[in-house]
Amino acid sequence: MRHTITVLVENEFGVLSRVAGLFSGRGFNIDSLSVAPTNDESISRMTIVTRGDEQILEQISKQLNKLIDVIKVIDFTGGEAIEREMALIKVTAEDASRAEVLRIADIFRGKIIDVTPKSYTIEVTGAPAKIEAILELLRPLGLKELVRTGPVAIGRGAKGWKG
Amino acid sequence: MKMTGARILLECLKLEGVDTVFGYPGGTVINIYDELFSFKEIHHILPRHEQAGVHAADGYARATGRVGVAIATSGPGATNTVTGIATAYMDSIPLVVITGQVPTALIGNDAFQEVDIVGITRPCTKHNFLIKDVREIATIIKKAFYIARTGRPGPVLVDLPKDVQIATTEFHYPEAIELRSYKPTVEGHPKQVEKAVSLLLTAKKPVIYVGGGVISGDAAEELRALAAKLNTPVTTTLMGLGSFPEDDPLSLGLLGMHGTYYANMAVTNCDLLVAVGARFDDRVTGKIATFAPHAKIIHVDVDPTSIRKNVRVDLPIVGEVKDVLSKMLKATEEQGDKADDFRKGVGPWLAEIAGWKEKHPITYKQASTTIKPQFVIQKLRELSAPDAIVATDVGQHQMWTAQFFTFTKPRTLLSSGGLGTMGFGLPAAMGAQVAFPGRQVVAICGDGGFQMNMQELATLVQNRLPVKICILNNNFLGMVRQWQELFFDKRYSQTCMELPIDFIKLAEAFGAKGFQATKPDEVEETIKKAFETPGPVIMEFKIAREEKVLPMVPAGASLNEMVLNA
Numbered sequence: 001m002r003h004t005i006t007v008l009v010e011n012e013f014g015v016l017s018r019v020a021g022l023f024s025g026r027g028f029n030i031d032s033l034s035v036a037p038t039n040d041e042s043i044s045r046m047t048i049v050t051r052g053d054e055q056i057l058e059q060i061s062k063q064l065n066k067l068i069d070v071i072k073v074i075d076f077t078g079g080e081a082i083e084r085e086m087a088l089i090k091v092t093a094e095d096a097s098r099a100e101v102l103r104i105a106d107i108f109r110g111k112i113i114d115v116t117p118k119s120y121t122i123e124v125t126g127a128p129a130k131i132e133a134i135l136e137l138l139r140p141l142g143l144k145e146l147v148r149t150g151p152v153a154i155g156r157g158a159k160g161w162k163g
Numbered sequence: 164m165k166m167t168g169a170r171i172l173l174e175c176l177k178l179e180g181v182d183t184v185f186g187y188p189g190g191t192v193i194n195i196y197d198e199l200f201s202f203k204e205i206h207h208i209l210p211r212h213e214q215a216g217v218h219a220a221d222g223y224a225r226a227t228g229r230v231g232v233a234i235a236t237s238g239p240g241a242t243n244t245v246t247g248i249a250t251a252y253m254d255s256i257p258l259v260v261i262t263g264q265v266p267t268a269l270i271g272n273d274a275f276q277e278v279d280i281v282g283i284t285r286p287c288t289k290h291n292f293l294i295k296d297v298r299e300i301a302t303i304i305k306k307a308f309y310i311a312r313t314g315r316p317g318p319v320l321v322d323l324p325k326d327v328q329i330a331t332t333e334f335h336y337p338e339a340i341e342l343r344s345y346k347p348t349v350e351g352h353p354k355q356v357e358k359a360v361s362l363l364l365t366a367k368k369p370v371i372y373v374g375g376g377v378i379s380g381d382a383a384e385e386l387r388a389l390a391a392k393l394n395t396p397v398t399t400t401l402m403g404l405g406s407f408p409e410d411d412p413l414s415l416g417l418l419g420m421h422g423t424y425y426a427n428m429a430v431t432n433c434d435l436l437v438a439v440g441a442r443f444d445d446r447v448t449g450k451i452a453t454f455a456p457h458a459k460i461i462h463v464d465v466d467p468t469s470i471r472k473n474v475r476v477d478l479p480i481v482g483e484v485k486d487v488l489s490k491m492l493k494a495t496e497e498q499g500d501k502a503d504d505f506r507k508g509v510g511p512w513l514a515e516i517a518g519w520k521e522k523h524p525i526t527y528k529q530a531s532t533t534i535k536p537q538f539v540i541q542k543l544r545e546l547s548a549p550d551a552i553v554a555t556d557v558g559q560h561q562m563w564t565a566q567f568f569t570f571t572k573p574r575t576l577l578s579s580g581g582l583g584t585m586g587f588g589l590p591a592a593m594g595a596q597v598a599f600p601g602r603q604v605v606a607i608c609g610d611g612g613f614q615m616n617m618q619e620l621a622t623l624v625q626n627r628l629p630v631k632i633c634i635l636n637n638n639f640l641g642m643v644r645q646w647q648e649l650f651f652d653k654r655y656s657q658t659c660m661e662l663p664i665d666f667i668k669l670a671e672a673f674g675a676k677g678f679q680a681t682k683p684d685e686v687e688e689t690i691k692k693a694f695e696t697p698g699p700v701i702m703e704f705k706i707a708r709e710e711k712v713l714p715m716v717p718a719g720a721s722l723n724e725m726v727l728n729a
Contacts, residue, residue, distance in 0.1 A: 010344055014293075018285060025286050055471060062468040068290040068310060071344040 002031070003057055004083060004153045007046040007064055008072040008161065011037050015069045019046060022067065028052065028060050032150025040162065043071065047152045072161065076153050083151040086125045088113070089135070092142030093120040101141060108134045119144060127151075168297040169194040169328040172261065173202045175304040178336050181232050182206055183223065183597055185216040189236020190276060191263030194328040208597055208626060211618040213240050215590035217247025218616070221256050222594030225577045226552055228381065230257040230311050231594065237263045238276030241322075242283065246584060249287040251318040253581025254402060255379055257311040258318035259304075260288075266326040267295055281322050289317030297330035305340045314347025315466040316379055347465065351482030351490055359437075359461045359478050360494040364505045366435035366459070368512040369395045372418065372447075375402030375580065376440015376464060376484050383407070383573045385488035386439065392495055394506040395437075396516060398426040400447055401561075402580040403440070405570040415516070416525065419447040420716045421562040424523035427714075427722040429516050430455050438462045440484045443473040444581070445718075453721035463487045523714070523727060525566050533707040534683050536560060536635045539690075540567040543605060543633060546690045551575065551603040554592035556612025557583045559641035562712040564607050586615030589632060593619055596628040603631070603694070610636040610660060620673035623699040631693050632701045634666055637708045645711045649726070670701040677701040 009015045016035060023030050031049040038045045050060060057075065064073045076083075089110075093101045094117075101120050105112060110124035124134055128151050135146070155161070166174070172195060176184065183206045188196045199207055210216040213235040220231030231251075235244050241262040251258045265274040281293045290310050292303050300323070307319040363369060377386050383406045390397050390413050397407045398415040407414055415426035430436065436458040441447070448454040451474060462469070462476040463484055470479040480487050495502050527537040540563050543553075553568060554577040555561040561578055570576050577595060579587040592606035613634050623630050644658040670677030676696050680689040686704065693702040714725040 014281065014285070017282070021285055059468065059472060062470075066466070066468050068342070068345050 001053065001057070002049065002051050004076045004081060004151060005048045005050060005060065005064070006074040006076060006153055006161075007048060007070055008038070009044050009046060010069040010071065011042050011044040012069060015044065018067050018069060019048075019064070022063055023050075026059070026063060028056065032148075034150045034152055047150070049151060074155070074161065076155065081153045081155050083127050083153045084125055085128050085131050085149055085151040086123065087131045087135070087146065087148045089122045089124065089138060089143065090114075090145040091120050091122065091138050092118065092144055094118055097141045101138070104134060104137050110134065164334070165331040166334045167194065167198065167329060167331050168300050168323070169198045171297070171300045171332070171334050172304065172323065172328070173198050173205060174334055175301055175336060176232060177204050179230070179304070179308045181230070183208060184232040184234055185210055185219045185223070185594065186234030187213045187216055187236065187240055189240045189263060191237040191265060191325045192234060192240075192328075194325065195234065195261075195263070208622065210590065210593075210622050212616065213243035214247050214586070215593075215616050215619050215622070217244045217258070217260060218250065218584075218587050218590035219594035219597070220258055220260075221247060221251045222554055222577050222591030223598045224251070224256050224258060224594075225591065226574055226595035227598045228379070228574065230259055230308055232259050232261070234261045235263070236276065237265055237280070238278050240276075241278055241280035245283060245287065248284055248318045248320065250579050250582045250584040250587060252287045252289065254375060254579065255316050256318065257316035259307045259311055260318060260320045262320060262322050263328075264293070264322045264324040267324045268326070270324065280320065284320045287318075288320050291320040291322070293322045294324070294327055297327050297332045300327070301334065301336050302340070305337050306342065309340050309342075310345065314345075348467070348481045349483050349486060351463070351480045351487035353490065355478065355480045356487060356490045356494055359480060360491055360498065362459060362461060362478055363393070363435060363437065364495075364498060364501050366505075367508055368432060368434040369393065369437065369509065370415070370429050370433040370435070370458075371395055371397045371437045371439060372400075372430065372441055373397055373403040373406050373439050374400045374441025377403060377406040378573045380440055380465065380484040381573075382440070382485040382488050385485055385492060387411075389488055389492045389495070392492060392502065394509045394513070396429060396513065398422070398430065400441055400444070400580065401565055401578060404565060404576045405573045408571040409569045410571055417565050419444075419722070420449070420718070421566065421712050421714065422716075422722075423525050423566075424714055424725060424727065425516055425519035427716065427725060428519045431721070431723045432515075433458045436460045438464075439488065440464060442469040445473075448473065449716045449720055449722045449724075453723075527710075530683065530707060532682065534680060534686060534704050536563050536637075536704070536706045536710055537567045538683065539633065539635060539686055539704050539706070540564055540607070542686050542690055543607070544568050546687070546694060547605060548603045551605055552577065552592070552595045552599065554578070554588045554595060554604070554606045556588035556608045556615075557585045558609045558612060559645065559710075559712050560607055560609045560635040562642075563635070566712075585612040588612060589616050589619050589630070592630045592632075593623060593628055596630050597626070600628075604629075606630055606632045608632060608634050609641055610634055610638060610664070611640045614664075617669070620670065620675055620699065624674040628699060629697060630699050632699065634701060634703045635706050636666070636703050637706050637710070638663065639708060642712070644709075648709070648711070649715075650717070666701050666703040670699075675699040675701060677703065679703045679705070681705045
């Protein structure tokens, strides 16, 4: 099962390597990982998307907590969290397809951030499923380059995690 | 007053109560050694290899319960510590290892004797640090000791660049340290303890399974009291040996791959298993699917990751084993009649176990002309002091020691359980002897493992450390040979150590003494002579070459599928 885990860590060198090393050393999967400092500059926030059964997810969570630099581990599942991901997509756009690319970008509330006579580069944000959907439509038109941030997640409701 | 970083390091060690360090000088730690030259409060032992230095600090830590300290220079000095660090990590031994590093300006430049030791040791330390500023030394050393000794203990590496050692600053040592990201659970949850005791008292066939956590958590007394109160048998892992007296009728000895028939049968047939400070290692469980198949499992451990890592657990209790066991004892006492009924109810189970003990005791066939290794171990027990400390290498002799020595006190067996590091025994014994100059310390080695760190004979002689070294010599890498015999059609690939080394002359070359026994009737006399001779002594026993460690659960088999006679 797919899980989105948020990890608050000390903003120090080597922390990313400790977390990444934990996943590779114990054979856990990482589908995506994004990391940046929080409002409190001494704390960084990682969002990790991983897969595994209940026992593996329990181990991942415990093992992350065991790392000395990890302050908090939150496992977001189901509807408790909102996930957003950004993708920058460079698409072939010539003759007939130029208009089609624009229409698709518009439907997904994407922005054109770079234009050439032969291509458009689209910025689009949304839940991972939405990114998948626009990619599916653009792929037949000629996808030249794709970069995704991987999702970041935040819990629903008024309560906030410090940092 | 301003001090150099090197001096601050030594002041910190002193304030942490460190009286001995095991270290090896070199270019990037020369400033530390220069300060050490006039720093009389810290005793320094110079091993002949950094790996042995870390094993010695580890042996010191295992024997005393205190944090062991080792120092090595950058580059090869640092990489040589890795096996020692990994050994301590797998067995949860508190160490602080200090490595020199090239000056901060050169880090990353492939400088002479530069290696990214923080990167290399990340997966085999509890935590590690690179100090980039002299003002950080005091806080980081405080953190290092705190992390090493609290929660589930483990090794911490501190990498200290040369320019940071030379820089000066005011020295203030923090009295206490708090880490927002590290707060080990100390106390077991009272509700969980209550539930555990209720569950326990419903059992008819209980077993307590104990690991090294009871020793590192100083909980042997609590364990003994609880086992006695519940009239419940106790089996230990290799790391747990000594936590429960093996001469107690409730003791089942070792379980697992080379465990006793009755311990393995008891675990397979029990209806309730209380695991305490143990982590269900594959050498203990055998095939997971058939491990304790009828049992509810209660698991007590200070490390939450140990729980449900390998086996399902019905009732976890996270906390220090000493706290949890004493709470369990108290909760049991509060049960009054119910606890008494439980005690009586266990009777038939104990009788069943007694039957297994009688059917297949731990034994061997004595021979008239060749020395049986098990006989040597029994004689060593008989002739050594009751509080003697035994360190082993890894292999057959280690298992024979575990099976035949009869350990009764915590911290009397020092053995590399998790990593299984050959060459551990001699330096670990050395560290224990440094900690306890007046106690009898015996290193039990095979001829293979001994040769991995035999250079430490020099350290023993130089520091007048009277370690008695017992070499069970079969001219084989015996454990691998045993596997080759049983599972590889006797194809003894590279396990025969053909060269007959003269260990007596070797001892003499280092200025130690050596004795040899080749026949059973020489064993006792050789041991006595070794124990009576001052200083380090090698006693070499030419043992039956193809003797096997039995019983044996083949790798991946169930605990009740033991090979008893092969």
